[in-house]
Amino acid sequence: MLGAVETRSVSPVFVGRAGELGTLTEALSRGGAGEPQALLVGGEAGVGKTRLVEEFTHLARAQGAVVAVGGCVEVGADGLPFAPFSTALRALHRRLPAELAAAADGQEGELARLLPEFGDVGSHDPAAEDGTARLFELTVRLLERLAADRTVVLVLEDLHWADASTRHLLAYLFRTLHRGRIVVVATYRSDDIHRRHPLRPLLAELDRLRSVRRIELSRFTRAEVHRQLTGILAAEPAPALLAEVFERSDGNAFFVEELVASHACGAAAGSLSESLRDLLLVRVEALPEDAQRVVRTVAEGGSTVEFDLLAAVARLSEDDLIEALRAAVGANILIAAPDGDGYRFRHSLVREAVSDDLLPGERSRLNRRYAEALEQAPGLVRADERANRLATYWYHSRDAARALPAVLRASVETRKRYAYAEQLRLLERALELWDEVPDEVRGALRPMDYAEAYPPCGCDRETTPLRYLDLLAEAAVAARLCGERERALKIGKTALRLLDTDEEHDPLRAAWFWTERARLQSNLARGDGWAEIARAQELVRGLPPSAVHALVLAVAAGWAMLRNPGPDALADAERAVEYARLVKAEAIELTARGTLGCIMVAAGDTERGLAELHAVRERTTALGQFHEAARTHVNLSSCLEGLGRSQESVEVATTGIDMARSHGLVDSAGWIRANLAESLIALGAWDRGQEEAELLLRTAAAGTKPGGTALMLLGLLAVLRGEPAPAAARLAEAAARYGTRDPMPQYSLPMAHVETLVASAEGRLADVRAVLAAATATGFPPGTHRYGWPLVLAAVTAEADARGLPAAADGRPAALDLIRRCVRNLAAPAPVWQAHSLHVSAELARAEGRATTERWTEVVTAFEALDRPHELARARHRLADALLAEGGRREEAAALLREAHVTAVRLGAHPLREDVELLAARARLTPLTADRPAPQPLEAEDDAFGLTPREQDVLRLVAEGRTNRQIAEELFISPKTASVHVSNILAKLGVAGRGEAAALAHRLRLLDAPV
Structure with a gap:
């Protein structure tokens, strides 16, 4: 509009920064080769960050890269949600409209939350806790697709002003961007980052990522x-x-x-x-007086002010306004906005100085003018910015009556964009303004327009006025969804205190807040949340059916499904479904039906329970309730694995992951992937199971339980492959993720299983017994047999392997009695668990010296009908051992060992492979594989581990628990010589201690005569 305006004082030459520019151009080269790059450029205000980035983007464009620049904006003291990403995407939309549309194909409704040009925003599901994560995942995939065949440079400026949602999206982008020809550069003021600045934790997190490089700009030399x-x-x-x-x-x-x-x-x-x-x-x-007036007006309008809006507020004639702008631009104080539609300060420091120089009355007057102009002509600003800017202008105008409705409308818009942190900030402003607003203004506000955090509590939302409690409910949910759980807890406490008074007594509202509190207690590892759920149940007991009543019952049933899915849980789930249907709350009904299906499967009503889960999956998918559909995939795959139908579980989990990822449901995909890894391991696809667990560990949010499950499964694989020390380390990490305040059986029992295997591998029988006793102290709730049988099997196998050890004798009767009690309390509703039951019984018999070939034949037959290769190989090894002990069936034993050996080698199950090979060597059987020589007959003076006769004598005494001095006295040698023999034995056996050596000797029958 101003044409060529002469400016002065800007340096026409690029000074210094050769090293920093070299780093950026190197990143451009690597990004162009398909290796995504992420860089942070920091420096104090005015040190030259923008000039460096401008020089870099000029070079990038010259090399054919597509450059998109977005800046964090400061409207008053508030940033707009996702502002830099929206601006950058808008630039890409102008430059590559067809390509961006193709990259967003099928997800326009979700991505419209960032870029309105994609069309109407998709439906907002208040129950979708991972709505933000879904938006983030879709944004990353959009950028990856766009940068698949072109280099894209994404510049995000002024992170020190970034809203919380922008910070979270940037962190997600840096963590998960692995494909595409893309370079992301973000700048921030380092001198603004004080100890409590919200950007500081993000910078610390990004410093830990190897993929992120930081460039710190220093001041110029003389x-x-x-x-x-x-x-x-x-x-x-x-x-x-x-x-x-x-x-x-x-x-x-x-x-x-x-x-x-x-x-x-x-x-x-x-x-x-x-x-x-x-x-x-x-x-x-x-500057001339009019130009100063315009500069002051622009300073209060935000980071960029549109020309038409400025004209409405400045109240100058068009000619005078243009002359004033010409003077300000010529003095290099203002510059035209990149899109040519408005003006901004060349440097934010000048804007801050001008704004700080305004008088208090002058500031509120300018904000009122901005608000009035925008209300009279909403088209003066872009639609996606309108609500937030209007709320900010009215708030800073100090007009509470006009500010409250504007702030509430802005909170609704930010909620639709999943910008929950900004929604919380706006709601807190509404709570602050509430008492300053006249009653007639508050009375005109309706819950249906501003609140959706909980279902209607028997009131007409179209006629009932909005209440303070409604805002507290909205704020509590927003705080939880943006990760501010402590803040959510405090807001809930405030609400419950109000509800304790006679004026605000409302049992349905109180029940809703207690269920929120239960969720937060669990999330914060402050307890399992049952006391809060019980309080909510008391409040709704005897009341007519309502959505809140159905919600409380559904939450109670969901709690019990994970901890104690007994008759009470079944009744709660059935009533939740009934009440939800009565009040036509289908979302709650579907959640309750999914829970009901799981409880029915756990109770033994298998086919009806599975049918219910399948029906819920189909209905939620048809309705587009993908969050609940993903939850159903989690539960369905878990139930199938619990029934031993692992292949079906893999199929359901694979479909569920594809569905979850296609809709950006990252957290849900993590839960499903945990089930997939578990089923793959059960099926003997250990390598693929490990890959899935490692992928889950990389992608799961820090401190979440899916990450704990990934660590536990990796620990299980490690110990099964003969690596107990790494397994123990994984187990400790998993325990930290699970926490100790809410020991759900689905986590505590598998953890105890792995811990038992590790202790057994290290010869710590006392620890095996202690772990089993602690894990089973409260029994086995319905449905936990899938975790209980492997745990009991690991414990009884350790007892059988230690049979004959003097150190194992003390406490053995009590240990075996505990195992028998466990067996009596464990259900075996499917063939896989019936096979485990037979296996446990056979190991019990072996522990008591009464194992028979008939028992082991029965175990082998049971596992041969199942897809459980590792368990089958173990059973075949035991049957071969029993056949050789009875004598006369060597060929049959050799065939069993060959089959077990093939499985052990394929799985990488080194302990099992070692057991099989040693048994074959002791029995002097034919080669186990074509490429291995036949074991040579053992000489009398040697054994399979190369132990000399004297070392065998020492090993017998070690197995009896003798000390070095006692061994020396028994064999008439010096204690020093005895110590040398013990060291040699440990080295030859490949064990770490005397207890482990003794256990191995008895397990492999090294002290018996050759078979």
């Missing part, structure tokens, strides 16, 4: 200031001016320009202001 001055003045600066400017600017590039400008305005060098704010205002005060 020589660089000299070059900058020479460029600005187009002449050699006078020595006195150089000395004065360098001293006062201290090498800050922007201050150099301001000092030169103030000198050009007529101020003598010696009279330059000592105050930074005054220095920045020198050029503003040199």
Whole structure:
């Protein structure tokens, strides 16, 4: 509009920064080769971050890259949600409309939350807790698709102003961007990042990512200031001016320009202001009066002010406004916005100085003018910014009656965009304004327009006024969804205190807040939440059916499904379904039906329970309730695995992961992937199971339970492959993720199983017994047999392997009695668990010295009908051992060992492979594989581990629990010689201690005569 306007004081030459620019251009090269790059550029205000980025983007465009720049904006003291991403995507939309549309195909409704140009925002599901994660995942996939065959440079400026949602999206982008020709550069003011600045934790998190590089800009040296001055003045600066400017600017590039400008305005060098704010205002005060007025108006309008909006607020004639803008742009105070639709300050420091110089009444008057202009002509700003900016203008105008409805409307818009942190901030402003607003204004507000956090409590939302409690409910949910759980807990406490008074007594509202509190107690590892759920149940007991009543019952049933799915849980789930149907709350009904299906399967009503889960999956998918559909995939795959139908579980989980990822349901995909990894391991697909568990560990949010399950499964694989120490480390990490306040059987029993295997592998029988006793102290709730049988099997196998050890004798009767009690309390509703039951019985018999080939034949037959290769190989090894002990059936034993050996080798199950090979060697059987030589007959003076006769004598005494001195006395040797023999034995057996050596000797029958 202004045409060519001559500006002054900006350095026309790019000074210094060669190293930093080299780092950026190297990243551009690597990004163009398909290796995504992420860089953070930090430095104090005015040090030259923007100039460096401008130079870099110029080079990037020259090399054919597509550049999109987005800046965090400051409207008053508030940032707009996702502002830099929205701006950058808008730039990409202008540059590559067809390509961006193709990349967003099928997800336009979700991505419209970031870029309204995609169309109408998709439906908002208040129950979808991972709505934000879904939006983040879809955004990353959009960028990856767009950068598949072109280099994209994404620049995000001024992170120190970033809203919480922008910070979270940036962190997610940096963590998960692994494909595409893309370079992401983000800038921030390092001098603004004080100890409590919200950007500080993000910077610390990004520092831990190897994929993120940081560039810190330092101030200019004297020589660089000299070059900058020479460029600005187009002449050699006078020595006195150089000395004065360098001293006062201290090498800050922007201050150099301001000092030169103030000198050009007529101020003598010696009279330059000592105050930074005054220095920045020198050029503003040199402008004509109308230009100063326009500059002050722009300062209060936000980071960028549209021309038409500015014209409405400044109240100048068009000619006068343009002349004023021409003067401000010519003085290099204002510049045209990149899209050419408005004006902004060239540097935010000047804007801050001008804004700070406004009088309090002047500031509120300008904000009122902005608000009134925007209400009269909403089209003055983009639709996606309108609500937030109007709320900000009215809030800073100090007009509570006009501000409250505007703030509430903005909170609704931010909620639709899944910007829950910004929604919380706006709701807190509404709570702050509430008592300042006249009753008639509050009375005109309706819950249906502003609140959706909980179902209607028997009131007409169209006629009942919005209440303070409604806002508290909205704020509590927003706080929970944006991760501010402590804040959510405090908001809930405030609400419950109000509900305790006679004026606000409302049992349905109170019940809703207690269920929220239960969720938070569990999330914060403060307990299992049952006391809160019980309180909610008391409050709704005897009341007519309602959505809240159905919700409370559904939450109670869901709690019990994971901890004690007994008759009470079944009754709660059935009533939740009934009440939800009565009040037509289908979302709650479907959640309750999914829970009901799981409880029915756990109770033995298998086919009806599975049918219910399948029906819920189909209905939620048809309704587009993908969050609940993903939850159903989690539960269905888990139930199938619990029934031993692992292949079906894999199929359901694979479909569920595809569905969840296609809709950006990252957290849900993690839960499903945990089930997939578990089923793959059960099926003997250990390598693929490990890959899935490792992928889950990389992608699961920090501290979440799916990550704990991934660690537990990796620990299980490690111990099964003969690596107990790494398994123990994984187990400790998993325990930290699970926490100790809410020991759900689905986590505690598998953890105890792995811990038992580790202790057994290390010869710590006492620890095996202690773990089993602690894990089974409260019994086995319905449905936990899938975890109980492997745990009991591991414990009884350790007892059988230690049979004959003197150290194992103490406490053995009690240990075996506990195992028998466990067997009596464990259900075996499916063939796989019936096979486990037979296996446990056979190991019990082996522990008591009464194992028979008939028992082991029965176990082998049971597992042969199942897809459980590791368990089958173990059973075949035991049957072969029993056959050889009875004598006369060597060929049959050899065939069993060959089959077991093939499985052990394929799985990488080194302990099982070792057991099989040692048994074959002791029995002098034919080769186990074609590429291995036949075991040579054992000489009398040696055994399979190369132990000499003397070492075998020492090993027998070690197995009896003798000390080195006692061994020396028994064999008439010195204690030192006995110690040397023990060390040699440990080395040959490959064990870490005497107890482990004794256990191995008995397990492999090394002290028996050769078979």
